[in-house]
Amino acid sequence: MVAERQVAVLPDGEVAGPAPAPGGSARPLLEVAGLRAGYGTRVVLHDVSFTVEAGQRVAVVGPNGAGKSTLFKCVAGVLRPLAGAVRVQGGPVAYAPQREAVNWHFPATVWDVVMMARYPYYGLWRRPRPEDREAVAEALEQVGMAGLARSPIQDLSGGQQQRVFLARALAQRARLVVLDEPFNAVEEGAQAAVIEALSRLRERGVALLVSTHDLDFVAGSDWFDRVMVLNGRILAFGPPQQVCGRPSATGSPSMVRWAQPARWAAWASSAPSESRDGGTA
Numbered sequence: 223m224v225a226e227r228q229v230a231v232l233p234d235g236e237v238a239g240p241a242p243a244p245g246g247s248a249r250p251l252l253e254v255a256g257l258r259a260g261y262g263t264r265v266v267l268h269d270v271s272f273t274v275e276a277g278q279r280v281a282v283v284g285p286n287g288a289g290k291s292t293l294f295k296c297v298a299g300v301l302r303p304l305a306g307a308v309r310v311q312g313g314p315v316a317y318a319p320q321r322e323a324v325n326w327h328f329p330a331t332v333w334d335v336v337m338m339a340r341y342p343y344y345g346l347w348r349r350p351r352p353e354d355r356e357a358v359a360e361a362l363e364q365v366g367m368a369g370l371a372r373s374p375i376q377d378l379s380g381g382q383q384q385r386v387f388l389a390r391a392l393a394q395r396a397r398l399v400v401l402d403e404p405f406n407a408v409e410e411g412a413q414a415a416v417i418e419a420l421s422r423l424r425e426r427g428v429a430l431l432v433s434t435h436d437l438d439f440v441a442g443s444d445w446f447d448r449v450m451v452l453n454g455r456i457l458a459f460g461p462p463q464q465v466c467g468r469p470s471a472t473g474s475p476s477m478v479r480w481a482q483p484a485r486w487a488a489w490a491s492s493a494p495s496e497s498r499d500g501g502t503a
């Protein structure tokens with residue numbers, strides 16, 4: 223039986239029951255329904271609904287403060303939604319927060335940090351088993367960090383820190399991997415290794431939810447299956463060519479828009495109507 227982790231809070235505080243499978247079909251790996259989230263009295267996300275299927279790669283883009291990290295925290299179960307539901311099929315979510323959100327001065331080695339992902343799998347004696355060590359070694363190999371396994375994490379460059387996060391997500395062997403700006407500060411050469419490691423996950427049916435400010439990468443490659451444009455609510459959600467292939471009147475996507483929220487919002491609101499339904503395309 224496939225395990226289901228559910229983070230679901232209805233407006234009256236009642237925990238939601240499992241969603242009915244429409245027409246008896248298999249449920250999506252991730253289902254977010256009517257999510258409202260924020261901090262204290264401040265609501266950051268309004269009525270966010272979407273689904274992610276096994277093996278899909280979804281880019282989440284939006285200006286600073288759009289609520290991308292907030293959405294990811296809700297999906298990872300780190301932040302409790304104010305309303306709505308987050309349903310995840312198939313066990314734990316591997317979550318790599320933004321690099322800045324972590325205390326990198328903590329006295330630990332690369333190996334230790336990646337091994338933390340294996341804690342839930344430890345056996346009776348709560349010690350790493352050979353398969354845990356294997357999973358960690360394989361994950362470090364995949365992101366090109368095997369040679370730095372014994373290095374203290376405080377000695378790493380920004381890009382190396384990102385790759386440690388990614389290795390942790392890989393070692394966790396989760397079916398849903400949520401990465402908050404994984405390409406941020408990753409050196410040119412290392413970015414290819416990271417993308418290759420992420421590409422391999424699809425073969426295992428792993429779904430990816432990735433936030434990025436690199437709109438050129440999102441729009442200019444067919445690496446992502448879906449793009450979500452988020453700014454407090456979902457402005458567009460669909461295949462990259464549908465969401466990013468703008469009419470020339472508003473110009474082609476470029477990083478400039480991220481620095482100019484008003485122009486960016488105009489661009490986003492010019493999305494074809496079929497890609498603005500907030501659901502899966």
Ligand SMILES: Nc1ncnc2c1ncn2[C@@H]1O[C@H](COP(=O)(O)OP(=O)(O)OP(=O)(O)O)[C@@H](O)[C@H]1O
Nearest residue numbers: 261264266284285286287288289290291292293320
């Ligand atoms: N712990 C917190 N307490 C209060 N407000 C918060 C907290 N974390 C985020 N916020 C606020 O919530 C809003 C959304 O922040 P969030 O980090 O989700 O946006 P983002 O899209 O990830 O932004 P960026 O691209 O800059 O990382 C911002 O206005 C932010 O200041």
